[in-house]
Amino acid sequence: xxxxxxxxERGPYTKEWxxxxxxxxxxxxxxxxxxxxxxxxxxxxxxxxxxxRAYSDYQNDWYQSRVNGSIADYLVxxxxxxxxxxxxxxxxxLEVCYFPEHEALIGKMLHAxxxxxxxxxxxxxxxxxxxxxxxxxxxxxxxxxxxxYYELMLSLVRSGLFSGVAHPDSIKCFGHRPAFDLTxxxxxxxxxLNAHHMYAEQSGGLRLNYGFSELGMNETMLRIFKEKHVxxxxxxxxxxxxxxxxxxxxxxxxxxx
Numbered sequence: 354x355x356x357x358x359x360x361x362e363r364g365p366y367t368k369e370w371x372x373x374x375x376x377x378x379x380x381x382x383x384x385x386x387x388x389x390x391x392x393x394x395x396x397x398x399x400x401x402x403x404x405x406r407a408y409s410d411y412q413n414d415w416y417q418s419r420v421n422g423s424i425a426d427y428l429v430x431x432x433x434x435x436x437x438x439x440x441x442x443x444x445x446x447l448e449v450c451y452f453p454e455h456e457a458l459i460g461k462m463l464h465a466x467x468x469x470x471x472x473x474x475x476x477x478x479x480x481x482x483x484x485x486x487x488x489x490x491x492x493x494x495x496x497x498x499x500x501x502y503y504e505l506m507l508s509l510v511r512s513g514l515f516s517g518v519a520h521p522d523s524i525k526c527f528g529h530r531p532a533f534d535l536t537x538x539x540x541x542x543x544x545x546l547n548a549h550h551m552y553a554e555q556s557g558g559l560r561l562n563y564g565f566s567e568l569g570m571n572e573t574m575l576r577i578f579k580e581k582h583v584x585x586x587x588x589x590x591x592x593x594x595x596x597x598x599x600x601x602x603x604x605x606x607x608x609x610x
Contacts, residue, residue, distance in 0.1 A: 354382060354384060354598075354605070355386070355586060355587065356378065356383055356386050356588060356591070356601050357387040357552075357554060357586040357588045358387060358448070358472065358519060358554060358558070359386055359389065359590075359591045359597055360389060360592045361389070361390065362390055362391065362421075362592065363592060364594075366427065366429070366430040368433070368434065371388070371439075371443075375439050375440065375441055378441045378597050378598060379440055380598075381598030382602075383441060383598050383601070384442065385441060385443075386442070386444070387443075387469075387470060388443055388444070388446070389445070389470075389472070390447060390448070391419075391448050392448065392450050392459075392462075393419055393420060393450060394420060395420070395421075395423060395424040396423055397423065397424050398450075399420065400455065401455045401458060401459075404452075404477075405482065407480065408480035408481060411489075444469035445468060446469055446516070447471045447472075448473075448519055449463070449514075450475075450476050451475055451505065451508070451509040451512070451515075453508045456512050459514055460512075470516040470517065471515050472516060472518060472519040473512075473515035473517075474519035474520065474523075475502055475506055478502050478524075479501060481493075483498065483502075483524055487527040493529075495529045495531055498529075499524060499531040499533075500531075502524045503538045507542060507545060510542065510545040510546055511545060511549065513549055515551060517584075518551060519588070520554055521554065522571050523558070525559070525565070525567070526563050526565060528565075535574075536573060536577070539573060539574045540577055543577050543578050543583050546578075546583050551584070552584035552585060552586045553570075553578055553583050553585055553586075554585075554586055554587075554588040555569045555575070555586065555587050555588065555608050556569065556570075556589075556590050557587075557588065557589055557600030557604055558590025561590060562590060568604065569604050569607055579608070585608060587604045587605055587608075588601075589601055
């Protein structure tokens with residue numbers, strides 16, 4: 354069993370830190386883990402976040418508190434860890450915030466370094482960080498935001514830059530739902546994922562990190578992805594060692610039901 358989305362951002366780039374993730378993986382019955390970092394952590398991606406920073410003082414402060422040096426340091430860790438022996442298989446990658454106007458930068462970065470995988474994600478819609486605080490949704494046109502979110506999601510897939518798409522319906526994180534039916538959008542997204550040989554995460558991140566009641570994709574999206582045989586990988590979206598493998602077996606059971 355694989356946990357395909359685990360962040361290592363809260364600790365040092367040492368074997369001792371990675372060993373904690375591996376130990377929990379063994380404890381929870383996993384045999385493979387995907388370790389990654391967010392693109393916003395690295396100064397090389399800074400130009401992508403100009404609109405994010407300009408959107409509000411809150412978002413500027415958030416970004417400034419999280420950008421943390423060069424991707425070169427991460428690559429040194431990866432090279433060292435690939436020379437070590439672990440009781441589980443480790444794949445190393447990156448979660449990249451997708452901005453259509455920065456596809457060239459994203460492509461340059463992903464092609465320059467020997468990552469095993471790269472997942473694209475939508476965390477920002479025209480500068481707005483929809484998954485930060487529920488209060489920030491005040492005055493937001495929910496239907497318009499949903500339409501734009503899935504326009505960006507389709508562009509992400511069609512870009513051909515990524516191995517997979519992270520948490521593909523995370524826009525629901527604070528419980529807002531559109532007034533219109535998304536079935537046709539999900540069908541198109543499934544077709545595009547297949548056409549570009551990408552997987553979709555069945556992610557427990559909203560349950561783990563937001564306390565969201567629904568586990569994984571919404572029922573309609575999951576049904577359509579299964580009908581169209583989209584490749585699905587299970588992901589905890591853990592941000593600390595003790596959460597490795599969280600909800601993985603429940604996600605598998607839901608998907609196979």
